Amino acid sequence: GENVEQHPSTLSVQEGDSAVIKCTYSDSASNYFPWYKQELGKRPQLIIDIRSNVGEKKDQRIAVTLNKTAKHFSLHITETQPEDSAVYFCAASFNSGGSNYKLTFGKGTLLTVNP
């Protein structure tokens, strides 16, 4: 089955700096890569996703890049703010349009943005 590795496990940055979280996946058939953010005591929420037919996607201060050949994808957060502090999870899945939408998650990265 799919295996997703995520690094680093913790990341501390100064407010205004950029943060990068990296993930690798094992199954070359995977074609959908979402990122979830979980604030302390809250449920995970989808913040951005990318499909394998796209190399990069941006939404305001966050962006995700995908390298299919190397089987890795990354989350980039620019101009970090204290409210970006959270645990971030990457995930991968193969969606054929059928009924199986199982996600395999990475172990998470605790991002701390220091004011």
Next chain:
Amino acid sequence: DVKVTQSSRYLVKRTGEKVFLECVQDMDHENMFWYRQDPGLGLRLIYFSYDVKMKEKGDIPEGYSVSREKKERFSLILESASTNQTSMYLCASIQLAGGRNEQFFGPGTRLTVL
């Protein structure tokens, strides 16, 4: 707004007890999931269901079973709770729209097995 609810936020049970965790979603989603979340281990899939009465094992199904009798409700059952099942349990259902497969999570149930 999609709403996924779980029957309890906190639960304390004794070793050997049978435990039921309930999850309900109100958006007619076909796919529902049960995860457990442990520090440093991320979100691990226990079971999922893509239709009523249909279920598939996830990555860590041992010691668990599930039930999906109605589309909106997905139950996780611990047949005989053990201390190593102390964890945060998260339910999710998935909305498929415009190529985006967004999982909506419930608030979680923190289960302690004594």
